Each structure stands twice: as C-alpha cells, then as structure tokens.
Amino acid sequence: MLKAGIIGYGTIGKSIAELIQSQQAGNIELKSVLVRNPDRTEDLLKQSFSITNNEEIFFNQDLDIVIEAAGHHALQLYGEKALASGSHLLIISVGALSDNEFLNTLQKAAQENNKQILLPSAAIGGLDRIAAGALGEIEGITLITRKPVKSWYGTIAEEKVNLESITEPFCIFDGNARNAAKLFPENVNVSATLSLAGIGFDKTNVQVYIDPTIKRNIHTIKAKGYFGEIEISVQNEPYKQNPKSSPIVAMSVAKVLKNLTSSIVIGV
Numbered sequence: 001m002l003k004a005g006i007i008g009y010g011t012i013g014k015s016i017a018e019l020i021q022s023q024q025a026g027n028i029e030l031k032s033v034l035v036r037n038p039d040r041t042e043d044l045l046k047q048s049f050s051i052t053n054n055e056e057i058f059f060n061q062d063l064d065i066v067i068e069a070a071g072h073h074a075l076q077l078y079g080e081k082a083l084a085s086g087s088h089l090l091i092i093s094v095g096a097l098s099d100n101e102f103l104n105t106l107q108k109a110a111q112e113n114n115k116q117i118l119l120p121s122a123a124i125g126g127l128d129r130i131a132a133g134a135l136g137e138i139e140g141i142t143l144i145t146r147k148p149v150k151s152w153y154g155t156i157a158e159e160k161v162n163l164e165s166i167t168e169p170f171c172i173f174d175g176n177a178r179n180a181a182k183l184f185p186e187n188v189n190v191s192a193t194l195s196l197a198g199i200g201f202d203k204t205n206v207q208v209y210i211d212p213t214i215k216r217n218i219h220t221i222k223a224k225g226y227f228g229e230i231e232i233s234v235q236n237e238p239y240k241q242n243p244k245s246s247p248i249v250a251m252s253v254a255k256v257l258k259n260l261t262s263s264i265v266i267g268v
Contacts, residue, residue, distance in 0.1 A: 002261060005032045005063040005087070007078055008070025009051075011242040012092060015250035016069060017049070026258035028065075034058040034078070059085040065118075065260070067253060072096040072185050083109040083117070090118040090256060092249065094192040095181035098201050120252040123245070124190045124219045126232040128267055131197040136226035141198045142205040143177070143191050144220040149212050151243045156183060157210055169211040177204035184208065186244045190219055198223065217246055 004020065006013050013033065020030045032050045052058050059066075059081055066082035067090045068075045075096045082089045083106065097103045110117050121127045130141065149163050157163065161170055173180055177191040178201035188208060195204040211218075220233040236246035259265045 001027045001029050002064040002257075003031045003062065004028050004065045004067060004257065005034065005058060005061065006030065006067045006069055007034045007058075007074050007082075008068070009033050009035050010069065011239050012245055012250050013067075013069035015247060016067060016253050017047070019250060019254040020257065021048070024258075025254035027261035028257045031061050031063060032058055055081070059087075063087045065090060065257070068092055069253075076102060079106050080109045083113050083115050086113060086115070088116045088118060090120065090253060092120070092122065092253070093185070093189060094119055094122075094196070095185050095189045096192075097196065098178045098181040098192055118256055119193050119196065120249075120256045122190060122193060122249045122252050123217065123234070123236050124194065124221060125234050126221050126230055127193065127197045129227070129230055130194065130221070130223060133223065133225050133227035133230075134198050138199050138223060138225035138227075140205065140225075141194065141203070141221070141223040142207070143188075143194055144207045144209070144222075145188050145190065146209040146211040146214060146218040146220075147187060148214050148216070148238070148243070149210060151187065151217060151238060152210050155187060155244075161210060163210070166210060166212050169209050169213060171207060171209050173206065173208040175206060177201045177206050180206040180208060194221065217243075 017030055019025050020028050030049045035053055038051050038053050065088040069092050072093045075093045106117055152163055157172055160172055177195040180188050181192045191206045195201040216235040217238050218235050223230045236248050238246050
C-alpha cells in the first residue's frame with residue numbers, strides 16, 4: 001500500500017480524498033492533508049487521516065506520493081520540497097510549469113531524488129496520442145476552451161467583459177499556451193498539460209471563450225502531424241461549488257493513483 005498526502009482541501013482536494021477513501025484509487029492510503037487554516041475544515045476532524053498546517057509535520061511522514069491540489073502558489077512553495085522529501089509529486093496546477101525556471105527546478109529535484117512528476121489528464125482527453133505523436137513531427141496543436149459565464153467570476157475576465165449582460169460567445173484570449181497559463185491559472189491548466197505532452201508552450205495555440213450559450217466546460221484539441229490528425233472534444237460537468245473545475249479532474253487523479261498499484265495499466 002502506498003501512502004499519500006494532499007496539499008489543499010478545497011473542492012478538488014476533498015474529492016480526491018473521498019475517492020481514495022472509497023478505494024476507487026487503488027491500493028492507496030491517505031495519511032495527511034496540508035492546509036493553510038485547519039480551523040476552517042471541521043469535517044476533517046471526523047476523518048481517518050491527519051490535518052495540519054505545519055509543512056514539516058506533513059513532509060516528515062514518509063509519504064510515497066504528494067498530490068498538489070491547492071493552486072500555483074502552493075506548488076511553487078512545496079513542489080521541490082515534496083520531491084526532496086522522497087515523494088513522487090502529482091500536480092494539478094500544471095500552469096505553474098509555464099515558468100521555465102520553475103519547471104527546470106522541479107525536474108532537477110525529481111532527477112536528484114529518483115522520483116517522478118506526474119501530470120494527470122485532468123479535464124482533457126487524447127494526451128496519450130499527443131505524447132506518442134510528439135515522437136515524430138507535429139505541424140501544429142490548437143486548444144479551444146469554452147466555459148459558461150459562471151466559471152469566470154473571480155477571474156481577469158471580469159475586467160474585460162460584463163459577465164452579467166453577455167449574450168454571445170466572447171473570445172477572451174487568442175495566443176500561445178504560455179501566456180494562457182499565466183493569465184488564467186484556474187481555468188486553462190489544460191493548456192499547460194497539452195503543451196508538455198506535445199510541442200511546448202510557445203508553439204501550442206490556445207483560444208479561450210466565455211460562452212453564455214453552454215452549461216458545461218468544453219475543451220477541443222486539434223493536432224496534425226506525421227502520426228495523422230486528431231480532433232477531440234470533451235464536455236465536462238462543472239462542480240456546482242467551483243464551476244472553474246470539474247469532477248473529472250479528481251477522477252483522473254484517482255486513475256493515476258490506481259495505475260501506481262495496479263497489475264494492469266490501461267491508456268498510458
């Protein structure tokens with residue numbers, strides 16, 4: 001049995017914890033959760049795992065894997081430390097890796113400690129094909145992300161468009177994945193994962209839409225290369241409590257964890 005720890009206990013962190021405890025994530029034991037303020041998570045007192053805001057306590061529990069589910073800043077604070085403590089690191093806030101210096105720091109820490117950095121497919125599909133296709137020449141990759149209005153409150157989108165009155169789809173961004181990841185840290189982490197699987201942040205095209213005509217988060221990937229062509233579109237049901245993300249994110253994390261302890265691994 002592998003011992004896991006989670007950084008963050010928001011909507012996604014809590015969902016991951018529930019999947020582990022219901023044994024849907026394979027032979028994994030959740031040992032601890034690192035949070036900023038334990039007083040705001042009273043329900044954790046009823047859980048079998050520990051809760052702490054003390055990073056030294058958290059990282060000294062001989063964890064096999066640390067799961068980051070707390071945003072870019074938390075990853076920047078604790079990512080290197082997780083790897084140095086002897087744990088594999090599973091990252092949800094992949095957009096933080098658009099910073100080349102930070103990416104290199106984490107890669108070096110992983111190599112020095114003989115550990116892996118794991119990036120789940122999260123909200124998109126087709127990453128296995130993109131990663132395989134990248135072994136040959138890829139002519140281009142485009143990601144088109146569309147999210148309903150409720151997904152954009154509390155983001156930079158509020159400065160660019162009136163979310164209360166918008167009636168038509170509005171393209172809020174059209175550029176490369178590096179800039180997309182920096183501008184929308186909660187909404188388009190998928191662009192970073194796609195870039196790392198394929199042809200890089202600067203060559204991956206991204207279009208982002210605020211779309212009042214839809215109710216689900218929609219991601220469409222288009223790619224063409226030596227392998228052929230791919231066009232795949234996924235529609236994710238957003239969390240009611242956090243419409244910026246979807247339950248499939250936590251489910252994809254559980255799949256990664258299950259793969260670590262399963263005798264048969266599918267879709268890698």
